Each structure stands twice: as structure tokens, then as C-alpha cells.
């Protein structure tokens with residue numbers, strides 16, 4: 190007996206899927222924004238070996254990179270309330286994504302910073318720029334430029350990883366999928382559609398971020 | 413005296429690189445530092461603007477003193493400009509922005525003023541039309557002249573040049589030397605490390621021969637070239653031709 194495909198059973202929930210996709214995007218935008226900011230801070234602290242914070246960031250990076258994202262998420266959402274820290278599922282999801290991306294982007298951006306040619310820093314120093322001014326005007330932009338593709342990949346990974354936030358009832362795209370297939374019993378069709386949606390989101394986010402990189406990070410007219 | 417260096421000592425680990433350097437430079441004077449590779453020329457030059465720390469002695473530029481353990485270098489660096497062998501332009505900034513960055517950031521001059529300053533400095537080195545170009549669109553000689561303009565935009569009292577033509581193709585050397593020659597004729601105080609002996613002889617007022625971390629011989633370049641007093645300088649001049 191051949192299986193009868195019924196994608197109409199998924200289409201009936203298209204508004205819910207669209208809303209889930211938008212929420213996944215929003216989650217990614219906020220989580221990535223905070224995560225990259227944390228990563229930039231961590232990268233500076235690590236690259237400049239600012240004691241004692243470089244140790245703190247070192248431990249943070251190892252802790253996050255060597256534990257599963259879902260465990261980090263559960264710790265924040267289910268674990269922290271024991272310490273009196275309560276969060277909504279959205280707050281927990283954003284925090285988990287930011288913390289996770291913060292660790293990876295610390296290492297990515299640090300690699301870009303330490304690749305700055307020494308001579309450029311010395312030239313800036315000889316012009317009487319302070320350490321902070323050198324970082325801001327001479328180091329940061331070329332460093333981000335160097336690692337932008339790697340950073341974009343990591344942001345996409347974090348966006349795809351956000352699907353586990355459905356496990357704390359954050360109503361993002363995967364949550365919508367789980368809900369829909371529990372109603373229409375069309376697991377195959379539902380997850381095919383959702384996989385395609387994630388694929389499109391990933392391609393969209395990647396292209397958008399690469400465009401932003403060309404437009405604002407490189408910041409130089411094409412020649 | 414615009415620049416005064418007294419008893420400067422510097423070690424790199426166990427390597428005693430500067431063994432008590434004394435140097436005096438008057439305003440408007442052009443000093444050429446020559447010597448074998450490893451004799452300490454770059455280290456001496458880099459000590460004058462605090463890019464290299466030193467272990468003992470004193471550096472003073474236009475009344476601004478630098479001690480062995482000093483960490484605040486801003487006041488000194490406002491008086492000392494430097495041009496490097498490898499140009500070291502900021503690749504993400506246009507030529508104009510390269511020149512404007514320090515006046516804008518450090519002196520907080522208005523953007524309009526910075527821009528006219530940058531245009532004037534670029535015109536001075538013959539690159540008025542390159543304001544909007546990016547460093548990687550320029551030849552080595554042009555990049556080095558931008559680096560000179562960038563240093564001049566901070567109106568330093570003295571300009572340090574460390575082998576600024578050594579990374580250039582031979583046919584590009586002269587345009588940079590011509591710029592330096594022009595600065596010298598305008599009264600800029602220059603301390604330059606160079607392997608261009610003819611240039612050193614023609615342009616400098618004081619020739620300083622460094623050997624094994626010491627000023628081995630110094631004086632009027634015409635005299636030194638004509639009649640070196642030490643066997644080491646004679647050998648060095650013989651070797652470089």
C-alpha cells in the first residue's frame with residue numbers, strides 16, 4: 190500500500206509556520222547581536238590578555254564549546270530558577286543563544302585580531318593613538334573583515350541550533366512543526382516543509398549577513 | 413638641542429643591544445644612522461618614540477623626557493613622527509583617511525580641517541590626486557609617500573625614518589628620496605637609518621656610524637666618507653661601496 194502524500198494538511202497551518210519562522214529569525218537576530226558583542230569583548234580581553242578577565246573568558250569559552258547547546262539551554266531555563274533566577278522561555282532562549290555564540294565568536298574574532306600586522310599597530314602607536322583608539326580605528330574593522338565569513342557560518346549554526354528551544358516551549362519554527370504534526374499526524378510532510386523552511390532561512394540569513402559584511406564591514410566602494 | 417639621548421642601554425634578554433648611546437640632534441638637522449645589520453640602528457630609532465623600551469638612560473625630545481620605566485608616551489609621540497620600511501598604511505582606510513585619522517582622533521581637529529590638512533600633506537608629497545584611492549591601489553613608492561604625509565599631518569618636531577626605501581623596487585627609490593630631500597631642505601629635523609650611502613652623504617648634516625651597540629664614529633658626513641677614523645667604518649664603507 191503506497192503512502193498518500195498530503196501537503197494540504199500542512200498548508201492548513203501555514204500561518205503558524207510563518208509565525209514560527211519569523212520568531213526563529215527574531216530570536217537569531219537578538220541572540221546573534223548580543224552574542225557577537227560578547228564575542229568582541231571576549232576577543233579583546235583574550236587578545237590583550239587583560240588579567241584576570243582573560244582567564245574568566247578562557248573558562249567560559251571552554252565550558253560552552255565542550256557542552257551541548259541543549260544542556261546549556263536547560264540549565265538556564267530549568268536550572269537557574271533554583272538560584273532564584275526566573276526567565277520566560279524567550280528570555281532563556283535568547284540568553285542561551287547569546288551565551289553560546291559569545292563563546293564561539295570570542296575565538297573567531299580573536300583569531301582576526303591577532304592576525305593584525307604588528308607594523309600597523311606600531312604605525313598607529315607612533316601617531317600617538319592610544320591602545321583603545323588603535324583597537325577601534327585600526328584593528329577592529331580589518332579583524333572583523335578577516336573573520337566575517339566564519340562568523341556568518343557560526344551565526345547560521347546557532348540559528349539552526351535554536352530549534353531545540355522548542356523543548357522549553359519557545360514557540361519558534363520547530364515548536365510549530367511539532368504542534369502541527371501532532372494535530373495532522375503528517376510527520377513526513379510537516380518535517381519536509383519545515384526542513385525546507387530552515388534551508389531557506391539559512392540561505393537568506395547567510396546572504397543577508399554577507400551583504401552586510403560587504404556593505405558595512407569592508408566599508409569601501411567597489412573598484 | 414631638539415633631541416638628546418644620554419647613556420641609553422637596551423637588552424633583548426641576554427643580548428646587550430645598545431651599550432650606552434649618546435646622541436644630540438639640533439633643530440633642522442638631518443642625521444643619518446648607518447651600520448651593519450644587527451648593530452642596533454632600528455632599536456635606537458624605536459627607542460626615541462617609545463616603540464621599544466630601554467633599560468637605562470634618557471631620551472628627551474623638545475623638552476619631553478622619556479625614562480626607562482615610562483608608560484605614558486602620548487606627549488612624546490606627539491612630537492615624534494615615524495616612517496617604516498614596510499609603509500604600514502591602514503588597508504581599510506582610503507589614502508585621505510589614513511592621513512586624517514591621527515589628527516582627527518588624537519588632536520580632535522574638525523573633519524573639515526583634517527581634510528584640508530590631509531590634502532595639503534598629500535600635495536606636499538605629490539599625491540594630491542590619490543585622496544580617495546586605497547593603499548593597495550598604489551605603488552610601493554606612492555604608499556611610502558602617503559606614510560610620510562600621514563606622519564607629517566601630526567606636525568612632528570622630528571621625523572624618524574627606518575630604511576624607508578629598502579622595501580621598494582629600485583626604480584621607485586628616487587621618488588621617496590626626493591620627498592625626504594625636500595623635507596630636509598624645508599628644515600624638518602630628520603633621523604634616518606639608511607643604506608643609501610650617496611644619499612646620506614648628500615643630505616645629512618651628521619653621520620652616525622653604529623657598531624656593536626655603540627656609536628663608533630660620528631661627525632660631518634663629508635669628513636667621514638673622505639677619511640674614516642676607525643678601521644670598522646672604513647671596512648663598512650668599503651663593503652657597501
Ligand SMILES: Nc1ncnc2c1ncn2[C@@H]1O[C@H](COP(=O)(O)OP(=O)(O)OP(=O)(O)O)[C@@H](O)[C@H]1O
Nearest residue numbers: 424425427429447448449450451452453454455456
Ligand atoms: N624584538 C626583538 N627581540 C629580540 N631581539 C631583537 C629584537 N629586535 C632586535 N633584536 C636584536 O637586537 C639587535 C639589534 O637589532 P636592530 O634591529 O636594532 O639592528 P639594525 O641595526 O636595525 O639591523 P638591520 O640593518 O638588519 O635593520 C640584533 O641582534 C637583533 O637580533
Ligand SMILES: [Mg+2]
Nearest residue numbers: 453454455605
Ligand atoms: Mg633595522
